[in-house]
Amino acid sequence: MTKPVLGRMMDVPLNVSMLLRHAARYAADTEIVSRRIEGDIHRYTYRDCEKRAKQLAQALTKLGVGQGERVGTLAWNGYRHLEAYYGTTGIGIVCHTINPRLFLEQIVYIVNHADDRYIFFDTTFTALVEKLAPLCPNVKGWIALGDAQPRPPTIAAPVLYYETLLEAENGELDWPQLDEQIASNLCYTSGTTGHPRGALYSQRSTVLHAYGAALPDSMGISARDAVLPVVPMFHVNAWGIPHAAPLAGAKLVLPGKDLDGRSLYELMEAEGVTLSAGVPTVWMGLLAYVREAGVRFTSLERTVIGGSSCPPAMLRAFEDDYGVRVIHAWGMTEMSPLGSLARLNWEQERRAPEARRHLLEKQGRPICGVDMKIVGADGNEMRRDGVAFGELHVRGPWVIGKYFGSEESALVHGWFPTGDVATIDSDGFLQITDRSKDVIKSGGEWISSSDVENVAVAHPDVAEAACIACPHPKWGERPLLVVVRRPTGQGLTREALLAFYEGKVAKWWMPDDVVFVDELPHTATGKLMKIKLREMFRDHVLPTAGGDRPS
Incomplete structure (x- = not known):
């Protein structure tokens, strides 16, 4: 038997820091625009973002947070939250985003299960922090994302201030080269049965997911885009947009806490947003506003809709009434989360209008890197004819193998069982038909x-x-x-x-x-x-x- 021959390429690990470093060097003056919780608009560049992320990394090191330890976030989509994404993962700390919309007992469980060392929080969540702090004794301190507050949380644990921490550092730091298999981000499921479960992503999986998200037939993020993620950064890493946007060098527009139709429309128009992403509920509010106000989109070209199925009427309203292309997507926390997107190929674009629309109403084809199959009750793979349905199983480099804190495999014969019941047609398009769990x-x-x-x-x-x-x-x-x-x-x-x-x-x-x-x-x-x-x-x-x- 002949011996395999290894390639002669550099062994450069895939690290999350490379995404921001690339943007800071090669899209240095591209803007990151945020509507702050203070109400004003903040704008700076990728160059500025990387420096402040490095300052944060220095501050966390001074606080004694080490590689592999978890730091939580309770925050809206904003520039400080983005800095926390990179200031943690860039030095091997795990960034744990926490969904503040969960019930208090679930949040307490998540924080304690993750064993978070510190937690960043937007000051809109001060009252929540006051409830959480006594129930999360292992959290060493709570870091308010801003300057000193007029009314800080009344808690026993130390309250620190983000801007004060950064002011003490110079940002003169070289991102370390990390083993690409070490953990980068931690996201919990919403607890469909029992306690929420943690999906612990690696540096490698996060970078690969960013490449997958930016592909032309995925979200299609490019340096010519201005991207506004309505999907929260506490919801499965905003579907990977905070990583894919700097990878591409795209302008990033972060909407903060104001997600009503008027606020989103005005921000989109002011910043020339070309691409957005969010759940159907948000788009219902946006469509209602533009109809009532009698206005139109002047820059928005496409929007990714996921989280739950996009109603056909919504797809038609965006495309027929406003000329905005809808990209129907499917994924889950255990998949980082992107799995499939409804984008047509050359041949499908030339089909009759209703045939095209029928495909676009499905959840689409998997991104390269994700494989899918549907299996019956006997465990055997079923036909890809759009009629036979079974449980959807997936695999790929950004799909989990085990849940955080468990040594038990989450896989069945090397595939992750999603709990969704679906069909796959001869075009390779996925359609979710039901949930195997209730x-x-x-x-x-x-x-x-x-x-x-x-x-x-x-x-x-x-x-x-x-x-x-x-x-x-x-x-x-x-x-x-x-x-x-x-x-x-x-x-x-x-x-x-x-x-x-x-x-x-x-x-x-x-x-x-x-x-x-x-x-x-x-x-x-x-x-x-x-x-x-x-x-x-x-x-x-x-x-x-x-x-x-x-x-």
Whole structure:
């Protein structure tokens, strides 16, 4: 047997710092524009961003944070949050983004499970920090992303100030060359069943994902773009845009906390945004504003829509009414998160309009680097004909193999089981048809049906309860609670049961409606038949269908 011959190339590790270093050198004067929580517009360049990220790295080193330790963030999309992305990972510290929209108990679990050393926070989250700090004793200090506050958090742990930390450093630092397999970023799932689980990305996987995100038939980010990620930087690293934009040298526009239609439109127009990305709920608000105001987009060319399925009517409104191309995307936390995007090839672009539209309404083809298959109950791969459906399995260099804190493999025969039920057609286009788990997706965020049910059955007048997803015109899905009363609780009303939820779950997890039935359908083994329930209530109209979900 002949011996394999190794290539004669440089052994340069893939490090996250290379992305910002490249932008600082070769797109040095390209702008990063942020709407600050203070209300004003901040602008500087990639050159400035790298220097401040290096100052932060020096400050964290002085604080004694070492390689592999985790530093959390509770922050909106802004330039300081971006600096935290690179000032941590650039020296081997793990950047752990935390979703502040989760229920308090979940955030406490996540912070403690990650064993965060310090946590950066925007001052809009001061009240949240005051609740978290006593419950997270291993956090050494909380770093406010700004100058000294008039009213700092009243907590026992030290409160430090970001700008004060940076002022003490000079930024004269060479990014170290790190083993590309060491951890870079930590993102937690939203806890569809049980506790949230952590996806720990590597330096290598993060850089490869950035390349994948920037590909022409992916998000297609280039140096000619001005990119505005509406998807939060605390939500799976804003789908990789904070890494892909500097890779390409694109202008980056960060919207802060104001994500209403008017605020987004005005920022897009002022900064010449060509590409944006976010969940359908955000785009509903933006479309409503431009319609009511009678305005049009003058620079926006395309938008990536993911987090939950893009309604066909939304796709048509963007493309037919405003000339903005929609890129329908699918992914998950365990995939860093991008998996597939609906972009047509040369031949598909020349099909009849409705045939093109039919493909674009699907979740698209996988990015090179991601492989997909659907498997049946017997574990065998199923046909790629757009009809046969099964559980979607994926693999690739930015797909997890194990969850953080666990030595148990998350894979099945080398593939990650996503929990989605899907079809793949002969064009290679993916279409998600259902969830194998009974999770509810509201505005791109997960709601655990079992957690909602557990609160209901804790009520003394409830014998049994099932929570299912019910279609909602704005949020995609909202929870509908189906309840069997106890014989002694026949007086229980919808209003009384909903009031029982107060303080027990996040408000936006609360059911939008309650329906009382005599019995729930069960399988032979005693499990609830939620598929049957969804069939029974598929035409149910929620009372909130014309308004908002709880905030």
